[in-house]
Amino acid sequence: MTGVTTKMMNLKFSKTNEPNRERPLPFHMPGSATPSSYLSTRTTGTNKYSYLQVLSIGGATISPPHLATRCFHRRVHLPSADLDSVLLLFIHSPHASVHYFSPRGSPPLPPNHRQDKMPLHNSVPYRNPMSMLDKIVAQRLLDVEEAQSHTPAHVLQEKITRLAPAADFVAALRQASPCCVLAEFKRASPSKGDIAVGLDAAQQALSYAVAGACTVSVLTEPSWFKGSLSDLTRVKETLVEANLSPGVCVLRKDFLVDEYQLLEARAAGADTALLIVAILQPDRLTAMMHAARQLGMEPLVEVNTREEMEVALAAGAKVIGVNNRNLHTFVVDMGTTGTIAAMLPEGTDIQLLALSGVATRADVEQLLAVKANGVLVGESLMRAESPAAAIRSLVGAPPAPSLCKICGLRDAEAAAVAVDAGADFLGMIFAPSKRQVTEEEAKRIVRVARERRPRPAGWKLPNRTIALAQREGEEADCSRWLQTWQGLLMRAAATGGPLTVGVFVNATVEEMNGTAERVGLDLIQLHGSEGWEIAKQLNRPCVRVVHMLPDSLAEQVSSELRGGLAVAVLLDSKGGGTGTTFNWSVGREVQAAAPFILAGGLSPANVASAIEEVKPWCVDVSSGVETDGTKDHAKIAAFIKNVKAASTA
Numbered sequence: 001m002t003g004v005t006t007k008m009m010n011l012k013f014s015k016t017n018e019p020n021r022e023r024p025l026p027f028h029m030p031g032s033a034t035p036s037s038y039l040s041t042r043t044t045g046t047n048k049y050s051y052l053q054v055l056s057i058g059g060a061t062i063s064p065p066h067l068a069t070r071c072f073h074r075r076v077h078l079p080s081a082d083l084d085s086v087l088l089l090f091i092h093s094p095h096a097s098v099h100y101f102s103p104r105g106s107p108p109l110p111p112n113h114r115q116d117k118m119p120l121h122n123s124v125p126y127r128n129p130m131s132m133l134d135k136i137v138a139q140r141l142l143d144v145e146e147a148q149s150h151t152p153a154h155v156l157q158e159k160i161t162r163l164a165p166a167a168d169f170v171a172a173l174r175q176a177s178p179c180c181v182l183a184e185f186k187r188a189s190p191s192k193g194d195i196a197v198g199l200d201a202a203q204q205a206l207s208y209a210v211a212g213a214c215t216v217s218v219l220t221e222p223s224w225f226k227g228s229l230s231d232l233t234r235v236k237e238t239l240v241e242a243n244l245s246p247g248v249c250v251l252r253k254d255f256l257v258d259e260y261q262l263l264e265a266r267a268a269g270a271d272t273a274l275l276i277v278a279i280l281q282p283d284r285l286t287a288m289m290h291a292a293r294q295l296g297m298e299p300l301v302e303v304n305t306r307e308e309m310e311v312a313l314a315a316g317a318k319v320i321g322v323n324n325r326n327l328h329t330f331v332v333d334m335g336t337t338g339t340i341a342a343m344l345p346e347g348t349d350i351q352l353l354a355l356s357g358v359a360t361r362a363d364v365e366q367l368l369a370v371k372a373n374g375v376l377v378g379e380s381l382m383r384a385e386s387p388a389a390a391i392r393s394l395v396g397a398p399p400a401p402s403l404c405k406i407c408g409l410r411d412a413e414a415a416a417v418a419v420d421a422g423a424d425f426l427g428m429i430f431a432p433s434k435r436q437v438t439e440e441e442a443k444r445i446v447r448v449a450r451e452r453r454p455r456p457a458g459w460k461l462p463n464r465t466i467a468l469a470q471r472e473g474e475e476a477d478c479s480r481w482l483q484t485w486q487g488l489l490m491r492a493a494a495t496g497g498p499l500t501v502g503v504f505v506n507a508t509v510e511e512m513n514g515t516a517e518r519v520g521l522d523l524i525q526l527h528g529s530e531g532w533e534i535a536k537q538l539n540r541p542c543v544r545v546v547h548m549l550p551d552s553l554a555e556q557v558s559s560e561l562r563g564g565l566a567v568a569v570l571l572d573s574k575g576g577g578t579g580t581t582f583n584w585s586v587g588r589e590v591q592a593a594a595p596f597i598l599a600g601g602l603s604p605a606n607v608a609s610a611i612e613e614v615k616p617w618c619v620d621v622s623s624g625v626e627t628d629g630t631k632d633h634a635k636i637a638a639f640i641k642n643v644k645a646a647s648t649a
C-alpha cells in the first residue's frame with residue numbers, strides 16, 4: 001500500500017456486556033496526538049460484534065490527507081461470544097488492507113472479503129478532526145450493514161416488485177414550474193438540534209401537499225435528524241390515500257452511500273432519493289445514479305461547490321440541488337445557488353433546485369432570479385404555525401378565498417343556482433325543521449350537483465382516519481388536525497365540489513349512516529348534542545357544530561374542540577337556521593387557534609364584514625338567502641358573489 005504505513009499495535013480489549021455503546025479507544029495511536037477513534041461493541045442475539053471504527057488518525061501512522069488516504073471500518077463477526085476482536089480496514093484507493101487484532105490471533109475473514117486487495121467501495125474521507133458529515137457517513141455505513149443483516153437486499157427487491165411504480169419526479173417538477181416547493185419533514189438536525197420532534201410525519205406531509213408542495217422530502221436519518229424509513233412509508237401511504245391530483249412525489253433525504261439504501265428507499269415508497277456528491281466518489285455517484293434509475297427513481301443530486309457541480313454534470317444528473325449549506329461547516333451562503341447555477345449549460349433542461357436556508361418569499365425570489373426552478377424548505381416549514389400558509393407565502397400565492405356553504409336547500413332549482421354561482425358545499429337538513437328534506441328530495445339535489453359539476457374519474461374524499469397519528473391513546477393536535485382537513489376539504493371542493501352535506505340533530509348512527517349511503521352524501525353535519533366521539537362510528541367524515549352563547553369565551557370554546565374526530569368545526573348561534581349572529585370578536589379569537597366554518601345570521605349584506613372580521617375558511621348561510629321562508633335565487637347568487645369578492649379583496 002503505497003504511502004501508507006501501519007503498525008500492528010498491541011491492543012488489549014476487555015470484554016464488555018454493554019451493547020451498542022461507544023467507548024474511547026483504550027490506547028494511543030502511535031504518532032497521534034489526539035486520536036478520535038472509538039471501539040464499539042454490539043451484541044445481536046448470542047453474537048458479539050466488535051469493531052474499531054478508525055475515524056481519524058493524526059500524525060505519521062497513516063499518510064497525510066493529500067495522499068488521499070481513506071480510513072474505513074468493518075466489523076468482525078466472532079463465533080465466540082466471549083472473545084473481542086477487531087478488524088481494521090485501511091483503504092488506500094483503489095485497494096484496501098485489512099488488519100486484525102485479537103487476543104487469539106486472526107479470526108477467519110468475513111465472507112466475500114479478500115485480504116489486501118479489496119476494491120474501494122464506500123469510504124469516509126480522511127479529515128482530522130472529522131466533520132459532522134464524515135461522522136454521519138461513518139455511522140450510516142454501519143447502519144447499512146446492520147440493516148442488511150436483518151433484511152437482505154432480495155427481500156426488499158421482492159417487496160418492490162409488488163409496489164406501484166415510482167412517480168415521475170422530473171415531470172412533477174416541470175408541472176409545478178415556475179416555482180416548485182419541496183417541503184421537508186425534519187424533526188431535528190445536527191446544526192439546530194430539535195426543531196419539531198412532536199410533529200406527525202403523515203399529517204405534516206398532508207398539509208404540505210394540500211398547500212401545493214410538489215414533493216415531500218422525508219429525512220430518514222435516525223441519529224442526528226430523528227427520522228426513519230417508517231416516517232417515509234406513512235407519508236407515502238397517506239399521500240396515496242389522499243388521492244391528490246396532481247400527485248405529490250416523496251423524496252428520501254438521507255446520506256446514501258450504498259445501493260442497498262436505494263432499495264430501502266423504493267421499498268418504503270420513495271419516488272426519488274438524494275445523492276450527495278460530497279460523500280460519493282465520482283464512480284460511485286454514477287453507480288448510485290444508475291441504481292436509482294433502475295428502480296425508476298430519478299435522483300436529486302446535491303452539490304455545494306463548483307467542483308461538485310462539475311462531477312454532477314459529468315455524471316448526467318437531470319435534477320441538481322444546490323445546497324446553500326456546507327455540510328462540513330454548516331455555514332449557509334445563499335449566494336451558492338447563483339454561483340453554481342451559472343455553470344448550467346445554455347438551454348439545458350436540467351432542473352436546478354436550491355436547498356437549505358430558504359425561509360421567505362424574498363429568498364425564493366432571489367433564487368428564482370438566478371435560474372433555480374424550485375426550492376427545498378425544511379426548518380421554516382417545520383416551525384411554522386400553519387405550514388400551508390407558509391407554503392402559499394413562499395410561492396407568492398394570495399391567501400386562499402373563503403369557501404361558501406349554502407344550507408337548507410330543498411329543491412333542485414335552488415341547488416342549481418348555488419352550483420352555478422360557485423357554491424363549495426350544499427347543505428340539506430334531515431332534522432325536524434321547516435327546511436327538512438326527504439331522502440328523495442336530497443337525492444335530486446345531489447344529482448343536480450354531480451350533473452352540473454361532474455367529478456373526475458377516481459375522485460374520492462379521504463376517510464376521516466387519514467393521517468391520524470397511530471400512537472395508541474394519543475389525541476391528534478386539534479389545531480394541526482383542523483388545518484390539515486381545511487386543506488383537504490378545500491382541495492376536495494376545488495376538484496370535486498360542491499360537496500354535499502347532510503345536517504342531523506341528535507339522530508342515531510344508523511339513521512345518519514343509512515341516509516348518507518342512500519343519498520350519496522359526502523359529509524355529515526352534527527348539529528345537536530351528539531358529542532365528538534360519535535365521529536368514529538360514522539361512515540362519512542363529519543362537521544361538528546359548536547353553539548355560541550351570548551357569554552361564550554374564546555378560551556372556553558377552543559378548549560371544547562377535539563382533534564382526530566370531526567374534520568371541521570362550525571360555529572353557530574344556539575339552535576340552527578335561526579338567522580341570529582353571535583359575537584364575531586370571540587370568533588376571531590377562536591380562529592387564531594383553530595380554523596372553523598362561520599354560520600349564524602349571515603346574509604349577502606353582512607358576509608363581507610364577517611369575512612373581514614373573523615377570517616373563517618368557510619361561511620355558511622341558510623335563512624339569510626331566503627325570502628318568505630323559500631330559497632331566493634338572487635340572494636344565493638349575491639351571497640356567493642360577495643363571499644368571493646370579500647375574501648380576494
Ligand SMILES: O=C(O)c1ccccc1N[C@@H]1O[C@H](COP(=O)(O)O)[C@@H](O)[C@H]1O
Pocket residue numbers: 407408427429431432433434435503504505527570572575576577578579580599600601602620621622623624
Ligand atoms: O336551517 C335549519 O332549519 C336547521 C335546522 C336544524 C339544524 C341546523 C339548521 N341550520 C343550520 O344553521 C346554520 C345557519 O343558519 P342561519 O344562516 O343562521 O339561518 C347552518 O349551519 C345550517 O346548517
